[in-house]
Amino acid sequence: MDYIIEMLGITKEFPGIIANDNVNLQVKKGEIHALLGENGAGKSTLMSVLFGLYQPEKGCIKLKGREVKITGPLYANELGIGMVHQHFKLVHNFTVLQNIVLGMETVRGGFLQMKEAREKILALSEKYNLAVDPDAFISDITVGMQQRVEILKMLYRDNEILILDEPTAVLTPQEIEELMHVMRGLAKEGKSIIFITHKLNEIKAVADRCTVLRRGKCIDTVSVPETDKETLSEMMVGRKVNLLLDKKEAKPAEAVLQVSDLTVRAKHEGHTRDIVKKVSFTVRKGEIVCIAGIDGNGQSELIHAITGLSHTDSGRVIINGVDMTQKSVRFKNTHGLSHIPEDRHKYGLVLDYSLAENLVLQEYFEPGFQNKGFIRFEKVKEHGKRLIEEFDIRSGQGVNTLTRSMSGGNQQKVIVAREIARNPELLIAVQPTRGLDVGAIEFIHNQIVKQRDNGCAVLLVSLELDEVMNLSDRILVIYEGEITADLNPKEITVQELGLYMSGSKKGVVNKHEE
Amino acid sequence: MKNKGIKIKKSDFGFLSSLFAVFVGLLFGFIILLCSNASQAVPGFLTILTGALTHGNKGAGQVFYYATPIILTGLSVGFAFKTGLFNIGATGQFIAGSFAAVVVGLTLPSLGAVHWTVALLASAAAGAVWGAVPGILKAFFNVNEVISSIMMNYIGLYAVNFTVKGSKTLFDSLRNQSLPLPESSHIPKMGLNLLFPDSSVNGGIFIAVLAALVIYIILNKTTFGFELKAVGFNRNASKYAGINEKKSIILSMVIAGALAGMAGGLLYLAGSGKHIEVVDVLPAEGFTGISVALLGLSNPLGIVLAGLFIAHITSGGFYLQLFEFSTEIIDIIVAVIIYFSAFSLIIRLLFSKISKGRGEVKNHE
Incomplete structure (x- = not known):
């Protein structure tokens, strides 16, 4: 069988840890090959080796049967290997067109020839169904669009092997659907795709074969259509995983968090805009309330206002009967509030x-x-x-x-x-499982449910619909800074929830429930 | 872990890399000596290394005397650096401290025995105020402390020159400098005059070492230091953890300023005939502090050693003139040393590669 790219016996060590231990990865031409593994299983390290960012201690890489030594990303690009990183590498104050040609500009007599580039890009975007506006600034377009720009960047460089590092982590369900479609189209055109993920649904939906890594070791490469999700997750984690959360009925008691008419105003260069508009809700002891919504609808600002990280313009936050609107973060933290912040690097940890x-x-x-x-x-x-x-x-x-x-x-x-x-009375968890694998997600979900059962009030913010449906006892939908629906997860479907989140449907919100 | 060869701990790499920087710096100095006058290069080089001790104990005393202010300015820069701030304004704080010391020294001789203590405290307070300004600007308006503290350097310099010149009680118009300070404001010798007769050394060196010890304890042992370092590493996470990050930034700068101010106080209260000269030149001690902090890797104890070393070769350098070399060679050597300590990361990598090559385990922590 001929493979377009083969990584054989790759071993890469870091102090105190073997990130890749004799790993094999073989990708056929025109296939979508999933790379599955828990966090820290060595997926990113393996791809960094393929992309020339790390040199392996042992093993070799073969391109179309010929052994190559990839010395850096530039050389990888020359060999036709392209990568879309989990965090996009785009210049925000450049246009889409400028970003795509960056580093590969056509120059004649010292002048940029953008016209040819534009034509090529438009042709590519048509061929692969990647709609972009070449003159829009990156800072003005959505995350999904930015991802299309990244993919076009690889296509513009005529890359044959495309590495997508957790491409769906930042997308909405609709955008994920679209991306899958694009990926299938690319594979049909003969491009080979390495798709790094830990979401089993997506692997089942789009991948042909799947290589599973666990703790730096290569477990197996399997054909996806012949393998079910349970087997895949078992291979990844090394034990049986319960994909469905097992939780008892909630027994909500008295109110712990009461938010009333909370408003947060953003001040940008003179003009102001309400990001959170007169939001009111209650979270009671022993229940998990989830704020669901598409990213950027005021979730972060709402949570920052409740936890004290940023100011509140009006309204009140009452925790355990005490008005804490103007209290310091330290006061809240020492009076029953625990907060799992959305950005672990920016807020959650002092990395040094x-x-x-x-x-x-x-x-x-x-x-x-x-x-x-x-x-x-x-x-x-x-x-x-x-x-x-x-x-x-x-x-x-x-x-x-x-x-x-x-x-x-x-x-x-x-x-x-x-x-x-810290045994909190109120636990605020913002995207607590963002970017985590099933094993870790299961663990964290169980911990949150355990807290609830111990009488903690939990306020969850999540962009993952599965998580919202699985974990919450009550769903509040936030859309453009307003709570637009108060739903029972048992009575609605994911599709319905999606409609609420995108603002095409609005529900009745009981504003005065206390 | 048993090793047959030399065991190199990770924490030693920093020290080794500084030693390496010193070695390269000296080597470079030697090459310059060779280039400018080959026949005198060897005795010249030996003078750099041992010149400070030419006059025996007196020379050693002078080294301690020179080291005192630069250890303190080094601590000022190093402390700020550990808390995530670049205090390039040690010079201005040094000037403010000198001025306060001179003012108290000349106007309050009635204090008697506590005169020098009050003058020294005044210098620390003035430095603290000078440091607080960039701290407040940084905390509340996110003004880069590098820019604001450079401004404070010049504001300090010209404000002090202006005030000294305009004041009859401070200014000696014949010599265009501040008046000599009374005996009661001089830092006591604390017995060092017996060990190092005829030198300018005084109790200031004890105060500097004590300050280093206090800073070491604050940074490594206390909750206060934990907070300051956390804010330096990640301001957002500190805020999230309930640390008052604005207060921490201001306090960091206040402490850094007090240290640099004290450096000024100790130098002008040394009783060695130092006066505030009304010239438009920034004193060197502030910027030397940056060199000391870099060479000492911002570690308070490393800073004491680095300060002593730089003082040692600087005072040795004076004797270079005997061999018709210019003393500026010392400045070049110091510059090369700093250059290489800035490379400490590369050098550390080099050391860890060497020790790995010997088949040793890298991480002992």
Whole structure:
């Protein structure tokens, strides 16, 4: 059988961890090959090796049967390997056209020849159904459109092997549908696609074959149509995974969080706009309330206002009967509020602190961890060791591991461990499983349900419809800064929820439920 | 982990890379000596290394005297750096501190025994105020502290020159400098005059080392230091964790300013005949502090060693004139050293590769 690209016996080590251990990956021409694995399983490392960002300690890469040594991304590009990174690499104040030709400009006599480039791009976008406006600025277009630009960038360079690193993480359900369609079209035209993901639905929907990695080792390569989801997830995690969350009926008790008429106004260059408009809702003890909505409809601002990270323009936030609208973050944190923030790198962690230090980030000032202003490092480490054990946090060097060096999933576990270990009365979890694999998602979901059953009030914000449907006891839909529906997840379908989220349907919201 | 060869700990790489930078700097200095006058290069080079001790204990005392202010300005820069701020304004804070020390020294001789203490505290306070301004601007208006503290350097310089010149109680119009300070404002010798007779050394060196110790403890052992470093690493996460990040930024700059201010105080209260000269030149101690902090890798104890080393070769450099070399060669050597300590990351990588090549385990932590 002839493969277009083969990675044979790849081994790559980092201090304290073997990221890839004798991994094989063989991709046929014109196929969509999924690369499945948990966080930290070594998918990104393997792709970085293929893209020339890392040099493997052992193993070789063969392109069309011929051995090649990929020394860097530029050379990878020359060989026809292109990659769309999970976080797009686009210049925001350049137009779509400029971004696509960047680095490959046609120049005649020192002058840019944009006309030819434009024609080529328009032809490509027509051929592969990738609608873009070549003159729009990147900062003005949607995330889905930006992704199309990234794909066009690869096509413009005549790449034959396309690597898509978790391409669906940032997309809405409709955009995902569209992307799948594009991927099929590309494969039909003879392009080979390596599709990195941990979403089993998407693999089943689009991939031909699938290579599974687990803890740096290559488990197997299987044909997707002949393998069911349960088997795939078992291969990935190494044990049976319950794909459906097993949870008991909620027993909501008294109100813990009461938000009334909350308004947040954005001030940008003179003109103001209400991002959160007179939002009112209640979260009670023992229930999980989910705020569902498409990204950018005011979720972040609402949560920041509740937690105290940003200002509130009007309205009130009452936690456990105390008006906390104007209280400091520290006051809220020490009075029953725990917060799993949406951006773990920006808010959740001090990446240059050790694992143990990050685990006490909300508690280092408590008497147990300090004495007259001096930190009791032995207690901090003890606490760290306990949580590492309890939450199965994996790292290279235990409590002393630099948090920056950990995988995303384990970083998220650090935050979840820290916030849950404080026994909160109100847990605010914003996209707690963003970018995580099924094993970690299952774990975090179970932890959240456990908190609920212990009488904690949970406010969840999620963009993942599966998560919303699975986890919540009540769904509040947010659209353009307003709560437009109050739904029972048992009574609606995913499609209906999608309609509410896109604003094409509005429900009745009981504004005065207390 | 048993090793037959030399065991290199990760934490030692920093120290080794600084030593390496020093070595390269000296080597470079030697090459310059060779180029300018080959026949005198070897004795010239030996003078750089040992010149400071030409006059025995007196020379050693001078080294401590020179080291005192640059250790403190080094601490000022290094401390700010550890908390995520680049305090290029140590110079201005140094000037403010000097001025406060001179004012208290000349106007309050009635204080008697506590005169020098009050003058020194005044210098720290003035430095703190000078540091607070960029801190406040950074915390509330997100003004880059590099720019605002450079401005504060010049504001300090000209404001002090203007005030000294305009004041009858401070200004010696014959010599165009501030009047000499009374004996009661001088830092006590604390017994060092017995060890190092005839030198200008005084208790200031103890104060500088004590300051380094205090800063080390604050940064590594206290919740306060934990907060300051957290804000330096990630302002958003600190805010999320309930740390008052504005307060932390301002306090970092206040402490850095107080250290640099104290450097000014200790130098002008040394009783070695230093006066505020009314010239439009920024004093060198502030910028030397940046070099000291870089060479000491912002570690308070490293800064003490780096300060002593730079003071040592600087005072050795004076004797270069005996061999008809110019003393500027020392500045070049220091510059090369700093250049290479800035490369410390590369050098650290080099060391870790060497130790890996010997089949040793990289991470001992």
